[in-house]
Amino acid sequence: MTQTVPGAAPATAVDAASIERAATRLLEATATGVPCAPVRELIGADDLAAAYAVQSQVIAARRTAGARVVGRKIGLTSAAVQQQLGVHQPDFGWLLDDMDLTGAPVVPMERLLQPKAEAEIAFVLAADLVDGPLDLAQVRAAVDHAVAALEIVDSRIDGWDIAFGDTVADNASSGLYVLGTERRTLDELEPVEVTMSMSIDGVEVSTGTGADCLGDPLRALAWLATTAREHGDPLRAGHVVLSGALGPMRDITPGATVTAAISGLGTVSARFSDPTAPEEAQ
Numbered sequence: 661m662t663q664t665v666p667g668a669a670p671a672t673a674v675d676a677a678s679i680e681r682a683a684t685r686l687l688e689a690t691a692t693g694v695p696c697a698p699v700r701e702l703i704g705a706d707d708l709a710a711a712y713a714v715q716s717q718v719i720a721a722r723r724t725a726g727a728r729v730v731g732r733k734i735g736l737t738s739a740a741v742q743q744q745l746g747v748h749q750p751d752f753g754w755l756l757d758d759m760d761l762t763g764a765p766v767v768p769m770e771r772l773l774q775p776k777a778e779a780e781i782a783f784v785l786a787a788d789l790v791d792g793p794l795d796l797a798q799v800r801a802a803v804d805h806a807v808a809a810l811e812i813v814d815s816r817i818d819g820w821d822i823a824f825g826d827t828v829a830d831n832a833s834s835g836l837y838v839l840g841t842e843r844r845t846l847d848e849l850e851p852v853e854v855t856m857s858m859s860i861d862g863v864e865v866s867t868g869t870g871a872d873c874l875g876d877p878l879r880a881l882a883w884l885a886t887t888a889r890e891h892g893d894p895l896r897a898g899h900v901v902l903s904g905a906l907g908p909m910r911d912i913t914p915g916a917t918v919t920a921a922i923s924g925l926g927t928v929s930a931r932f933s934d935p936t937a938p939e940e941a942q
C-alpha cells in the first residue's frame with residue numbers, strides 16, 4: 661500500500677512501515693466488520709502528521725476500490741463532543757460518494773461497526789477556496805447553499821477507545837451521512853443563530869446551537885479551508901462540507917429512527933435497519 665492522495669500531511673518521524681500497518685489495520689476492520697485495537701500504539705497519540713498520513717493511505721485505498729471524493733467533514737467542533745472524546749481541537753476527514761445515503765429508505769446497520777449520530781449544517785460550495793485570506797467573508801461568499809445533515813459517525817477502533825491520533829487516522833471517525841432537502845442560501849440563513857434538536861424514536865437526546873460549532877459553523881468552514889490548503893488539497897466548488905456537530909453525539913441501535921430539526925433548515929431523518937427483524941432478516 662504505497663499510494664497516497666494529494667494533500668498528505670507533512671513529514672513525520674514515524675516510520676513508513678508503522679503508518680502502513682496502521683492503515684492496514686483500519687482497512688481490515690472496515691472489511692471484516694470487526695473493530696480493531698487503537699492505532700496510536702503504532703503512530704503515537706498526538707502525532708498529527710503521522711495520523712493524517714494514515715488517513716491519506718486509507719482514503720487512497722478506498723479511491724482505488726472505486727470511491728470518489730465529494731467533500732470533507734470537520735470533526736470535533738463541539739465542546740460537548742470534545743469533552744466526550746477527551747480532545748481539544750478540530751480535525752477533518754474526507755467524504756466519499758459511497759458515504760452519502762441521502763434519500764435511502766433505510767441505513768444498513770451492516771455497513772456500520774459502532775455508530776453514533778450527530779446533527780450538523782452541511783455547506784455546498786459554489787466556488788473554490790484556493791486563494792485569498794480564506795476568512796469568514798470569503799468562505800461565506802463561496803457557499804451556494806446550506807442544508808440540515810445527519811452525520812453517522814463510526815469508529816473502527818474497538819469501544820471508541822480513541823485518542824486524537826486514532827480518530828484522525830480513522831478518517832475523523834466518519835461513517836455515513838444524510839442530507840436534508842430544504843436548501844437555504846446564506847442570505848436566508850445565519851448559521852451561528854440556528855438551534856438544533858435531535859431525537860431518537862421521538863425522544864429528544866441532543867440539543868445545541870450554531871454557536872456550539874467552533875463558535876460559528878462558518879468559522880469551522882474557514883478553519884477547514886485554511887487547513888485543506890495547507891495540506892495541499894484545497895476545497896473545491898461542488899464539495900459538500902459537513903461543518904461539525906451542533907450538540908452531543910448519541911449511540912444508534914438497530915431499528916432506530918433519528919431525526920434532527922435545525923431552525924431555518926427543517927428536518928432530516930434516517931431510519932436504521934434491524935437485521936434481527938423478520939422483514940429485514942430475509
